[in-house]
Amino acid sequence: QEMPATEFNVVGSIGSLSMYTDKELPFWSETVPAETGGKITANVKPFTELGFKGGEIFRLVSNGTLQIATTVLAYNSGEVPRNEATDLVGVLSSVEQLAEVADAWRPSYSEFLEKEHNIKLLGFGTYQAQVIYCRDEFTSLADLAGRKVRASGASQQAFVSHLGGSPLSIAFAEVQPSLASGVVDCAITGALSGYKAKWHESAKFISPMPVNFGLAAQLANLEWWNGLDASVQDYLTTGLRGLETSIFELAATETETGLACNTTGPCSEGEPAGMTLVPMTEADEALRAEAVKVAILPAFAERCGADCVSAWNATIGEKLGVAIQ
Amino acid sequence: MIWAAFLLLLGMLVLSLPVAAVLALTGYILSENYAFFPMTGAAGELAWNSSEDFILIAAPMFIMMGELMHRSGVSGRLFNALTPWFARLPGRLMHTNIAASAVFAATSGSSIATAATIGTVAIPNMDKGGYNRPLFLGSIAAGGTLGILIPPSINMIIYAVLTDTSVADLYAAGFIPGFLLATLFSGIVLALVLWRPHWGGPKVVDGSLWPERLRGLPHLLPPLGLFAIVVGSIYAGLATPTEAAALGLIATVILVALNGKLTLPVLLSAFEGTVRTTCMIMLIVIAAFFLNFVMVSIGLVGAITDAVLSLGWPPLGMLLAIVVFYLLLGCFMETLSMMIATTPIIVPVIVGLGYSPVWWGVVFVILIEAALITPPVGMNLYVVQAVRKGGGAFTDLFKGAAPFLVAMLIMISLLIAFPQLALWLPTIVNPKSGG
């Protein structure tokens, strides 16, 4: 098969995290040239190195400045509510479940992106479960009432409010010192990334409940994609689905590892941190389900519109056995 | 590619194009020639995102604080309060200049504002006392540079944004070197005056100085109060560094009002000064973000980093080469543009050599301080010369600043020998800091 020589730019996810260093970077810089005999050359750079903040990537793929990019879909949930559909706060319990739900959502979402945003969906990816770290003792989610919790975006904030906490917006770069000095009592971040950032030196309690995940997607500009040779398209389609699978596996492992490292181990990343794990009780489950029903789903439905709600109910809702009214 | 970019930048700078335009045009030309896809499509998004960057909000607030402090009379009283404390130390008012600068620096994020403020209140005393003029002026120009090393600091905030380091860590890291450098400045003055006693101004006054010293103490309260608000609130868990700048600005407005100076003309002229400086800086920041995007995309940053690292010099040799490079560049370049244009290229090299970005942030700020007092382009020299109403040769300032440049080099050597001077305090105030 004759594959034409093809060169393009790829913008990857956050440069310091494993999704980029362990998966995307080796995929684009080693696997792809090796498997195509050097026919495909991809220039891959994490978006953080390019000076991006995240929210511009979706738009730049859409307008054709970027050819292929990975972005956390929630960065753009303000303008594209469907980006949030699979990663709603409090809805999912594991990375495995996220993978199933994302697969169910794929066909309709893919069509939507092509039609509305000039974007080709090539695959998903995700970060580890985002969990709650707190400075002071709590035994159930209800104890978060009255605490200052750093949460980002309307959905996380609505969730925190429903639990009775005070959601605060703080720039990401300022979260870590804020948690240390007590500007905030609790903050939400990845199960393993919090360990690596040594949050355990000021936070002593951790909840294993996934608040959400940080679902990402590999996107391509549609016009550019359509101009590619069919053999290149075929190769990339298959290759990126493989990348998707391996990223989900990584995220599942890291969630487990992260919770273990933060608490009593075993920990492959260093010494166990000895934080107290606050397991979910039945009352917590009820509180979470209530929050989803009362605060998260109706607000999402309002942002997203009728078409989107019916698409959600037919795919994700059916998988989960939940329906938005 | 590296040389093309360098010559392009240098050529346009020598032609005296505005720095922001130089950065933007270099980005555009590089993108047209080396990118296989036009990169200008990202310009709008980059401009918007840097325009609304929450961390950068601190910069205009510090600038406005300086504009208002300037007009409040606080600095004059601070200077007079510190004067009797150094009345018996050879070099007298020159130590006051440095001490007042250090204290004022703890409330001001800018070196130029510090030099202008202290210079205005100090220089009228220069000829009364019969001091050596160059040294006296040098102590003001150099003392003023402490404004960006002792927290708060606009330059540290911009460095933090460009390198993704913590502002709180940088502030803590700058604190000890800042006061140590002030002490070194004083030590240099003392040594020179002991060597040439007639440089040191009038002889000691008679009688006890304690009544005067104690009477002046209350005038130290406003600056210390502002320091407590702008820096203390961060470590007390009340505010993030950006929020602390906002608290400082509001406190300054209240201070000016209490002094009866808060009138509409004062406010409007403070607004004008703030907006003029902020927008000029932000246009450079926006252009620098665009240039950075292009340089990373076309692989230029990677190429430079590889080229430098492949020289295979030992880390210390490489570090010294970079220090010398900045000392030379600092003679000719305005510091903010120098900082914004080079940080994205140099910091990856520094980190690649195994140095901490927080530690380098402190060393880099001292190099910027050096640039502020080296001719021909040295903003603090210009400021002090302008404040000097009676006039006089500009060369006085070169001569006077030289000894303090030596102090800065000593400080950098100390930081290389004992990195803990910078890195110890961050681990104390913020145990989780990466150092």
Add this chain to the structure above:
Amino acid sequence: MTEPLPQRVSRWLAWVAGAVILFGCAVPITIDVLARYFLNRGLVESFEVSGYGLAACIGLGLAFTVTTKAHIRVDFIVAKMPFPVRAACDLLAACALAVVAAALAWFAWGTVSQSWAMGARSMSQLQIPIVIPQGLWWIGLFWFACMAVLAPVQAVIRLIKGDRAGFEAAIGSADLNAEIDEAVHAVEELR
């Protein structure tokens, strides 16, 4: 002598931009810090609002940097040149700024119109349509572009009329001393 209209408008916009920093950034942030301390919660979403405040300040204030010649130029070599060379460099510098300002307004328009087309809203609980802050920012950038283009045009006209001083006043390299004098003057009138 009263200030010509374009300059006066730029100055008014700078006042607005400064007021935005004080009342649109510092005041809301202070309210939120106090509310967090005393009421244990945020009140006014200052985190988001002040970001828009900074953007508005930058947009609205940029024209003032043209009319007051605030942009930094490394001109210690050019300053030593005879007038014709210096004038050519000044003109080139003004044109470069005009090109950059016009390009900025153009690309920013692309961003604003994309936000409009997507119906973008902020992700926070405020759900502000992004075109409102972006539009304000863009209006400022547009005026900035107008002033940046006007400056070299005006300067050339003055030069043709033989008005060298007028040319220098419009785009000549900024007189550092005048700038610093102004800052010093501000202190002295109060001492």
